[in-house]
Amino acid sequence: MISFELTPQQKQVRDLVHWFAESEMRPISLQADAEHRVPDEWLVKVNRMGISLSTPGSQAHTHESKNGGSKTETLEQREQKKQSNRLSVIAAEEVGWGDPAIALTLPGPGLGGPPILASGTAEQKQRFLSIFTPDEPRWGAYGLTEPGAGSDVAGIRTTARKVDGGYLLNGQKIFITNGQRASWVVVFATIHPEMGRAGHRAFVVEKGTPGFSSPRIAQKMGMRASETAELFFEDCFVPDENLLGGEEAYQARQNGLSGFRVAMATFDTTRPVVAAMAVGIARAAYEYTLDFVRREYPKNGKSYTMACAQLANMRQEIDAARLLTWEAAWMGDLSMPNAKEAAVCKAVAGKMALEICAGCLNLMGPIGLDGHLVEKLYRDVKVYDIFEGTSQIQHLIVARRLYEQVGLRI
Amino acid sequence: MISFRPTAEENRLLQTARDFAREQIRPQARLAEELRQVPQPLLHQASDLGFFLLELPEWMDGLEFPLTTQVQVLEELAYGDLGILQGFPGTADASSFFRLLSENPQIKNSQCSASGCGFGFLDAVSWTSEWGQSLRLERVAHGYELNGHSQPIRLAHQVAGIIACFRDEDGEWLVLLLHQSETPWTVLAGDIRLGLLAAGCGRISFDAVWVPEHAVLARGEEAQLLVEQALSRIYIRQAAAEVGLAKAALDYTVEYTAQRQAFGQPIAQxxxxxxxxxDMEMEQRAVHHLVWRAAAATDLGQENAFQYALEAILRSHRAVSFVTNHAVQLLGGHGFVQEYPVEKWMRDAQAQVMLYGCESQFLNQLGERTVSGQNYNRSTLTVK
Structure with missing residues (x-):
C-alpha cells in the first residue's frame, strides 16, 4: 500500500539521530570547520556511544542481512522485513542536517561498507567489519577516484599484477574520504587496462601495508572538517585473501562479478544516502533562514512577501527530493534494480541543496557573510553535486536507463 | 511504512485504466478536440467502467475511492489524453464537494445523476475572483440575486448544475448548489482555441437571476472550510492528471528521439x-511523489494535507509545462505540427495550468502559512 508514514522503528531512529545531531554535532560545527578537523576526544566519545555514519553496508551483522530474501517471500513481507536502506536515508538526512563534514568523519566503515557487504566472502565480512567496536574509533574508506578517472570508473589506471600469493598494486587515488585514518580502504584496480571493465578488481588494502601511503590531505572549499586524502600504491603487495569476493568468485562468474560491477552496485546503495545528506543540508539552511526571516524581517511589505514565497518554494523542493531518496532506498530494500532512481535522487538533491543554500544566503543578505551557519553549509554542499558521481554522470545514467526501454544503447 | 507499492486491487484497476487510456482515449483525442466534446460512445464506455464515480460518495452511488487510488487512476487516464479526461463529467471538480458533504436530499433528488450530466464548479472566492469576472451576489427577499459573468469554467456547455463559491456583499462565504432549471444561466459564446477543447470550457452568465435560500449548502466558516478542503482534493486530483500528461509527453519524446536520425545517428546520442x-524524467518523478504524498496525507486526515496539496499542484504546474514544452522542442518542427500529439499536449498543459491556479497564488498561500507557522487544516471544524 502506498504510504509515507514512518514505522515506530524509523521514527525512533530519526528522533535519536536528530537528537545527536542537534546536541552533539551542531555545537562543534563552526569550530570544526575553522580547525579543519573534528576533535579526537569528540570522536572517541561518539564512538563509545555507538554512533556511526549509517550506510546500508553498516548493517552487516544484522538480523535482516542474515535472514532476508527468500524466493517465496511476497513483496509485502520483504518490504517490512528489510529496511536498512530506508533507515539509512532517514538517518543520513539527520546527520546531514547536523553537520555534513562531521557526519563523514563519524567512525565506521563509511562508503567501504557496502562493497564488502555486497561482494565480500563471509570471512572478509567478519575480518573487516568486526573491527568497528566501542573501544577505539576506526574507519573504513573507499578508493575509486583517480587523477584521470573520476566518474568514468571504467578508465581507472591503478594496476593489480598477479604474483605468487597475491597482487602488486601500483597507482594513485585521490579525494578519498578518511583515506589517511582508515584501517582499511576498498581499492579498485585493473589487472589489465585493455580488458576494460572485465579487468577490474576490488581489494581491501589495510593500513600499514608496505607500499601503501597517504601523504597528503586536500585543502577544500567546504567540508573542511572532513579528511580528504590522496593514496599512493607503489608495488604494494595485497594478499589473495584481500581480493574482495575471492579469486573463485571472479573465475566462476566471468560475465558477472567484476570490480566494475562492485563499484556500480555500491553507487546504487550509497547515492540515496548521499542524496539524503544533501536533503538534510538543505533543510538545515532552510530552517535557519526561516527563523532568521521570522526574527529579522519587517512583517509587511514586498520583501517579507517575497521571502515567504521563496521559503515555501524551498520547502516544496526539499520535500520532493526527500521522496525521491525514499523511493530509491525502498527499491533497494526490495532488491529491485534502482540505478535510475538512485541517480535521479542524487542529481535532484545535489542541485536542489545548492540552490537552497544560495537562496538562503540571498535572503539573509550581507549579514549572512558574518558567522552564520548557512555560509558554511553553502561551501559544504557544492560537493554533493560532485562526489558519488557528478550531476552530469547522473544524467547519463538516467538517460541510458530511459533509452534502454526502447532498445537504444547510448 | 514507507512504500511506493500499489495494492493488488489497485494494480488490477490501473491495468484497466491503462488499457482504456491507450486503446480508447488516445486514438480519439484529435476527434474529441474537433468535436469540442468527448464522443458519446467513449463517454458511455468510460461510464460503464466506473471512471466517473471515483470521487463521488457512496450516497450518490459513487465509488468513494481513497485519493491514493484515484491519483493513480487519473494519471493513467490523463496519459491517454488530458483534454478528454477533462471532458468527462463525473471527474469534474464538483464531485469533491459532494464527497465532503454528508447525504444531502437537494443533491440526491436533483436531475443530475452521479454519472450523468454532472456538475460544474464555479469558484468566485479565490484568486480568480480578483479579475476577469463580474459576478455579484446580493441578498434579496428569500434568497439572493446573482448577476454577471464568470471566468471560463470546465464543462460549462454540458452541465445542468453548478457548485458555486461566493462571498456576498457582507463578505460572508457561501457554497451554493445552482440548478439551471431554477437559476437559469447562459454560456457566453466564447473564442477558446488554446487547449482542453473537449472539456467544454466557457463563461457562465447570470442576468439578475434569483437564488433561493435552499440553494445554500454551507455558509460562513463552514463554507470556508468546505471550500478549502474541496480545493485541496481538487488540486491533488488535477495534479495527478498533470503527472499523467507529463508522463505521456516524456515517453513519446524518448521514443521519438531514439528513432530520429541526425548527423548519422539517433539524436538521443x-x-x-x-x-x-x-531532466524531464526527474521533474516528472519528483512531482509524481509529491502528488502521492498529498493524497496519502489527505486520506489520513493529516494536519499538513493542505500544504502538501498546494506543493503538489505548484510543482505539477511547473512540471507539466516544462515537460510538454521540451517535448515539442525535442521533436523540432514535427513537434509544432498536428501530425504529432505533442503540440496538443503543450496547449492542453498551458490551458490546464491557467484553469487551476497560478504559481504566485500558491506560493503566497504556502509562504504565509510557512512563515507564520499556521496550521494547514482547521481540523476542529467539520463540514455538516
Missing part, C-alpha cells in the same frame, strides 16, 4: 538531447 530528457 547527443547529450544536449538525452540530458534534457533526463
Amino acid at each position: 547527443f547529450q544536449g538531447v538525452s540530458f534534457l530528457v533526463a
Whole structure:
C-alpha cells in the first residue's frame, strides 16, 4: 500500500539521530570547520556511544542481512522485513542536517561498507567489519577516484599484477574520504587496462601495508572538517585473501562479478544516502533562514512577501527530493534494480541543496557573510553535486536507463 | 511504512485504466478536440467502467475511492489524453464537494445523476475572483440575486448544475448548489482555441437571476472550510492528471528521439538531447511523489494535507509545462505540427495550468502559512 508514514522503528531512529545531531554535532560545527578537523576526544566519545555514519553496508551483522530474501517471500513481507536502506536515508538526512563534514568523519566503515557487504566472502565480512567496536574509533574508506578517472570508473589506471600469493598494486587515488585514518580502504584496480571493465578488481588494502601511503590531505572549499586524502600504491603487495569476493568468485562468474560491477552496485546503495545528506543540508539552511526571516524581517511589505514565497518554494523542493531518496532506498530494500532512481535522487538533491543554500544566503543578505551557519553549509554542499558521481554522470545514467526501454544503447 | 507499492486491487484497476487510456482515449483525442466534446460512445464506455464515480460518495452511488487510488487512476487516464479526461463529467471538480458533504436530499433528488450530466464548479472566492469576472451576489427577499459573468469554467456547455463559491456583499462565504432549471444561466459564446477543447470550457452568465435560500449548502466558516478542503482534493486530483500528461509527453519524446536520425545517428546520442530528457524524467518523478504524498496525507486526515496539496499542484504546474514544452522542442518542427500529439499536449498543459491556479497564488498561500507557522487544516471544524 502506498504510504509515507514512518514505522515506530524509523521514527525512533530519526528522533535519536536528530537528537545527536542537534546536541552533539551542531555545537562543534563552526569550530570544526575553522580547525579543519573534528576533535579526537569528540570522536572517541561518539564512538563509545555507538554512533556511526549509517550506510546500508553498516548493517552487516544484522538480523535482516542474515535472514532476508527468500524466493517465496511476497513483496509485502520483504518490504517490512528489510529496511536498512530506508533507515539509512532517514538517518543520513539527520546527520546531514547536523553537520555534513562531521557526519563523514563519524567512525565506521563509511562508503567501504557496502562493497564488502555486497561482494565480500563471509570471512572478509567478519575480518573487516568486526573491527568497528566501542573501544577505539576506526574507519573504513573507499578508493575509486583517480587523477584521470573520476566518474568514468571504467578508465581507472591503478594496476593489480598477479604474483605468487597475491597482487602488486601500483597507482594513485585521490579525494578519498578518511583515506589517511582508515584501517582499511576498498581499492579498485585493473589487472589489465585493455580488458576494460572485465579487468577490474576490488581489494581491501589495510593500513600499514608496505607500499601503501597517504601523504597528503586536500585543502577544500567546504567540508573542511572532513579528511580528504590522496593514496599512493607503489608495488604494494595485497594478499589473495584481500581480493574482495575471492579469486573463485571472479573465475566462476566471468560475465558477472567484476570490480566494475562492485563499484556500480555500491553507487546504487550509497547515492540515496548521499542524496539524503544533501536533503538534510538543505533543510538545515532552510530552517535557519526561516527563523532568521521570522526574527529579522519587517512583517509587511514586498520583501517579507517575497521571502515567504521563496521559503515555501524551498520547502516544496526539499520535500520532493526527500521522496525521491525514499523511493530509491525502498527499491533497494526490495532488491529491485534502482540505478535510475538512485541517480535521479542524487542529481535532484545535489542541485536542489545548492540552490537552497544560495537562496538562503540571498535572503539573509550581507549579514549572512558574518558567522552564520548557512555560509558554511553553502561551501559544504557544492560537493554533493560532485562526489558519488557528478550531476552530469547522473544524467547519463538516467538517460541510458530511459533509452534502454526502447532498445537504444547510448 | 514507507512504500511506493500499489495494492493488488489497485494494480488490477490501473491495468484497466491503462488499457482504456491507450486503446480508447488516445486514438480519439484529435476527434474529441474537433468535436469540442468527448464522443458519446467513449463517454458511455468510460461510464460503464466506473471512471466517473471515483470521487463521488457512496450516497450518490459513487465509488468513494481513497485519493491514493484515484491519483493513480487519473494519471493513467490523463496519459491517454488530458483534454478528454477533462471532458468527462463525473471527474469534474464538483464531485469533491459532494464527497465532503454528508447525504444531502437537494443533491440526491436533483436531475443530475452521479454519472450523468454532472456538475460544474464555479469558484468566485479565490484568486480568480480578483479579475476577469463580474459576478455579484446580493441578498434579496428569500434568497439572493446573482448577476454577471464568470471566468471560463470546465464543462460549462454540458452541465445542468453548478457548485458555486461566493462571498456576498457582507463578505460572508457561501457554497451554493445552482440548478439551471431554477437559476437559469447562459454560456457566453466564447473564442477558446488554446487547449482542453473537449472539456467544454466557457463563461457562465447570470442576468439578475434569483437564488433561493435552499440553494445554500454551507455558509460562513463552514463554507470556508468546505471550500478549502474541496480545493485541496481538487488540486491533488488535477495534479495527478498533470503527472499523467507529463508522463505521456516524456515517453513519446524518448521514443521519438531514439528513432530520429541526425548527423548519422539517433539524436538521443547527443547529450544536449538525452540530458534534457533526463531532466524531464526527474521533474516528472519528483512531482509524481509529491502528488502521492498529498493524497496519502489527505486520506489520513493529516494536519499538513493542505500544504502538501498546494506543493503538489505548484510543482505539477511547473512540471507539466516544462515537460510538454521540451517535448515539442525535442521533436523540432514535427513537434509544432498536428501530425504529432505533442503540440496538443503543450496547449492542453498551458490551458490546464491557467484553469487551476497560478504559481504566485500558491506560493503566497504556502509562504504565509510557512512563515507564520499556521496550521494547514482547521481540523476542529467539520463540514455538516
